[in-house]
Amino acid sequence: MKFNPVTPEIVATLQQIVGEAYVLTAATPEEVKRYAHDETEDLHYYPEVVVKPVNTQEVSQIARLCHEQYIPLTPRGAGTGLSGGALPVHGGVVLSMERFNKIIQIDERNLQATVEPGVVNEEFQNAVKAKGLFYPPDPASKGSCFLGGNLSMSSGGPKAVKYGVTRDYVLNMEVVLPTGEIIWTGANVLKYSTGYNLTHLMIGSEGTLGIITKIVFKLIPFPPKNVVMLVPFRSSEEACAAVAQIFMAGITPSGLEFMEREALQWSSDYLKIDVPLPEDIESHLIIELDGWDLDLLYQDAERVYGVLEQFNTGEVLLADTEAQKEDIWRLRRNVGNAVRYNSIYKEEDTVVPRAELPALLKGVKEIGQRYNFKSVCYGHAGDGNLHINIIKGDMSDEDWNNKLTEGIKELFRLCVALGGTISGEHGIGLVQKPYMHIALQEKQFELMRGIKKTFDPHGILNPGKIFEMA
Amino acid sequence: MKFNPVTPEIVATLQQIVGEAYVLTAATPEEVKRYAHDETEDLHYYPEVVVKPVNTQEVSQIARLCHEQYIPLTPRGAGTGLSGGALPVHGGVVLSMERFNKIIQIDERNLQATVEPGVVNEEFQNAVKAKGLFYPPDPASKGSCFLGGNLSMSSGGPKAVKYGVTRDYVLNMEVVLPTGEIIWTGANVLKYSTGYNLTHLMIGSEGTLGIITKIVFKLIPFPPKNVVMLVPFRSSEEACAAVAQIFMAGITPSGLEFMEREALQWSSDYLKIDVPLPEDIESHLIIELDGWDLDLLYQDAERVYGVLEQFNTGEVLLADTEAQKEDIWRLRRNVGNAVRYNSIYKEEDTVVPRAELPALLKGVKEIGQRYNFKSVCYGHAGDGNLHINIIKGDMSDEDWNNKLTEGIKELFRLCVALGGTISGEHGIGLVQKPYMHIALQEKQFELMRGIKKTFDPHGILNPGKIFEMA
Structure with a gap:
């Protein structure tokens, strides 16, 4: 994929769209730096420009511009991701959704809520709880992560074991396509059999198919x-x-x-x-x-x-x-947070059928012995979702960057052999991409590439994530 | 889309693949007739040939043959559908999944089951209930409908209000693509963030993207x-x-x-x-x-x-x-069944946010008065899913086939205005296709067509359903 650089003319157009105050460039490197990383290891990728739109029309204009000019466009929530999904690896424009922070409506008659994607998970939980309602998905980062990011990964959290993941609470969403068109993916209903389910296709697509600008959630009564x-x-x-x-x-x-x-x-x-x-x-x-x-x-x-x-x-x-x-x-x-405080680490988000957990844990330790890495494991055991934190400690950079990769491949092969896969809730993003072929065959990639091309013919939206296009 | 007829050579090849006993042709018209209709109104479309494969490899060979020869291939479950989804409107081959009738495994350790798509819903429910487990989705036709058909429409039923629809119980499936390739869509896990969700894309795609040959379901404890x-x-x-x-x-x-x-x-x-x-x-x-x-x-x-x-x-x-x-x-x-016994009827599967049901019902009656039709309404009110049976009674054929269409359009426009859509659980199939533009914009159709072409480049699989390709 060949992209164009962000020229001064394009910056000027972006400023016209969102206002000068909401465009950051290399002129203020400290401000841009915040958008160069997420919570994934110690990775940094600098965008050429950061824009902060406030409504759907602005997002649509930005997308159309990037589409027409072949400029990479990377949507960003709160930057709490653990797989590098929000990193602008090809430079270009980072589209920060931080100003999309309104809870538009809590509909107590229908047990639904309409929100913007930049609302913090816990703020939304608290707002609906005040009305006796419950929005269960609660990633560990709930105090800071955005709901739009939760949708992009179909995030889980401890409550998922009884109440399901983010996917299970999304009824409908407004999406700006990479070409600038605005669609709703479904309807505000509990059952939907009206053509291919674009809502479910969008969920978990990690910001590569469209930019979420509104979400309609299902709510349930709060169990006291x-x-x-x-x-x-x-x-x-x-x-x-x-x-x-x-x-x-x-x-x-x-x-x-x-x-x-x-x-x-x-x-x-x-x-x-x-x-x-x-x-x-x-x-x-x-x-x-x-x-x-x-x-x-x-x-x-x-x-x-x-x-x-x-x-x-x-x-x-x-x-x-x-x-x-x-x-x-x-x-x-x-x-x-504690692991991050102690050491550089890689977190693997393994998931298997829950009764295979003992075999997975045993395998992790055995592989760790052979590849000489230490791991701290924890996670949503009820879902069979084990987070394996591999600790760098005093491992050499050479071993950390190269030899370890083979060990991780073995880990993931074990997951797949046990009926599981390589990510349960963190997504593939950038850092798990090299392992995707362990979980999927070439034909699945071919289908995913075809879907991507249908939505994003110029390949500008969050390029370099999940799978390779060529 | 231009298709080729089924020649004697192709019949011979099909006989080689599945055995002569499992190929029906015009030589036995009474046997073929069973496969010319489902439970949708009084519609009949005759296939040129019916094949009854018994395993995935046979399905794969049949799909590849039809793909290469540009022959329509229509997968069929039990034929209990209410939107004409299993009708071979372009002739060609009907692929009956009736011999895929095995419950392969009920995994009590993981609360999962692996089944073939031709298992009858109620038989599966009973088999898991005998082990204290619960598979909740239970369409009214549960005594005869196949699980594969349930997936194709994401069928609901009365239990959906608490337990969710078919979609909510599918973890993974084996699918034969229209090109003959065999894939698994996901993994046998409760959480999945590993690329675009092909499992959820397949569910509700009404047999137009692939042929389901195995299903892995999630089960829950049976509430006694x-x-x-x-x-x-x-x-x-x-x-x-x-x-x-x-x-x-x-x-x-x-x-x-x-x-x-x-x-x-x-x-x-x-x-x-x-x-x-x-x-x-x-x-x-x-x-x-x-x-x-x-x-x-x-x-x-x-x-x-x-x-x-x-x-x-x-x-x-x-x-x-x-x-x-x-x-x-x-x-x-x-x-x-009782309505069908009394009169020719059309069943509309409307769905709205549940608190809008009174407005929907009032509107249905008001529209019926204006268009002079009688309706009998019932359905899954907890889901906002109202089945509207429009009774032919002594309406003239002219009014039934033409004037009524305008009344149905008004009904569906009302659903959409109330935040709902035109099918909650029966699907679009053939008979709801003319109304799809009421629920969706051109851009959504464009995305669906792109997805269809990615999966089915020759457009052979269940052609003429859900939306027009051109």
């Missing part, structure tokens, strides 16, 4: 009661094995998270929250049950205890207070 | 308890208004169905099941609650009664026995 347990295991493989057993007992927790000893240890140090961590404990599960009736939840908790009896666990902590529950969840949500 | 109520209303609009109120009270029923007086009357006559039907009753709601604890369900039922108090209802029937529950559901499931 919950019970949270922290369960220590003497064997990590047993912890993983317990996960499937809980579901097989007919229980559907609203959270079922796994943390290796070091994940909890590092997060506890990072947050300065004290957790008892006896020497013989290899890992923990967080188990949350939610619903409308506390007695019933305690009955379910008893059934969980029944399942746990067959495993070698330490003393279960049943959170007594809301503060204690919040501490447990903060510990979980901050594992990523 | 339920409560079923039949609630008579003196005003149909009030019945529809009550639907949204129940959800706004924080209750999520496992069934919330609406039936106009005549829908229930006709079904009751058809099944010879006696139902009290006082003269002042305009319509009924069926409300089902399910879960794990009967006391809790009765508490929820009390909350439903609380909501109903503000409406002018007759005496609520709370089903006492399993037999009575089954009778209520049989009455609902047989409305379609």
